[in-house]
Amino acid sequence: MLVKSITIYPIKGMKGTEVQSALTLERGFENDRRYMLIDKTNNFISQRSHPLLALIHPEIKNGHITISYHEASFSFPLSQFTDVVIDATLFENVVSGTHVSTEVDRYFSKLLDDEVRLIKMNGNNIRNKKLVKGPESTQVSFADGYPYLITGTASLDQLNERLDQPVLMDRFRPNIVVKTEVPHEEDSWESINIGTAEMLVIKPCARCPVVTINQQTAEKSKDTLKALANYRKKDNKVFFGVNAVSLGGSRISVGDEVVAL
Numbered sequence: 001m002l003v004k005s006i007t008i009y010p011i012k013g014m015k016g017t018e019v020q021s022a023l024t025l026e027r028g029f030e031n032d033r034r035y036m037l038i039d040k041t042n043n044f045i046s047q048r049s050h051p052l053l054a055l056i057h058p059e060i061k062n063g064h065i066t067i068s069y070h071e072a073s074f075s076f077p078l079s080q081f082t083d084v085v086i087d088a089t090l091f092e093n094v095v096s097g098t099h100v101s102t103e104v105d106r107y108f109s110k111l112l113d114d115e116v117r118l119i120k121m122n123g124n125n126i127r128n129k130k131l132v133k134g135p136e137s138t139q140v141s142f143a144d145g146y147p148y149l150i151t152g153t154a155s156l157d158q159l160n161e162r163l164d165q166p167v168l169m170d171r172f173r174p175n176i177v178v179k180t181e182v183p184h185e186e187d188s189w190e191s192i193n194i195g196t197a198e199m200l201v202i203k204p205c206a207r208c209p210v211v212t213i214n215q216q217t218a219e220k221s222k223d224t225l226k227a228l229a230n231y232r233k234k235d236n237k238v239f240f241g242v243n244a245v246s247l248g249g250s251r252i253s254v255g256d257e258v259v260a261l
Contacts, residue, residue, distance in 0.1 A: 146243035152180030195256035
């Protein structure tokens, strides 16, 4: 098996950027989900409430984040942030982040037609996740629950056989896509080596309504979730892909061999 693609999501909920290689850190790939928008009650913003986020594309280059939406763009440096630390709600967790700037807030508030602020996870903004196996806990970014999400190409192929209109893998917002031969074989993996990196698979990933959102148009359709529910439902949850943690920091690249142990 080989790595087909690697994707980072600099700002939670927004469009991802495919990269040729990425540094694996405990809390996730370098620059993955280190920023998050919050509303006026300090609750996190995602495509669940703001599907337009799917069309907003942040890219990191030369020490800056450039935000693209249609033909317009806006940029700010990675080094930009204030001394204000904000406690925000992310599902059942309270996470801390450093406020970026009022200028950035105004840009996103206008774009989303809502009052929002952008926070950044700096080195001193620690979020720990207890694990059901492996290490007792791991650090995690502003991701929903785990540092890494891995999917297999054969799993998507099987799903698309059940759909009138095929969908792309970006519906599932993975960090790592592996070229696989058997649908959902990733569910059975315990630990995997990718190049020189070692990862532990924690569990299959329960999916939320974000998979109903077309990542190219921001339009919603329940067909994907309904199709998955017909054969991937257990305990009232629908599963696609697996959650994983890093057991050793390294750089992985597209084309690296993936060995399931």
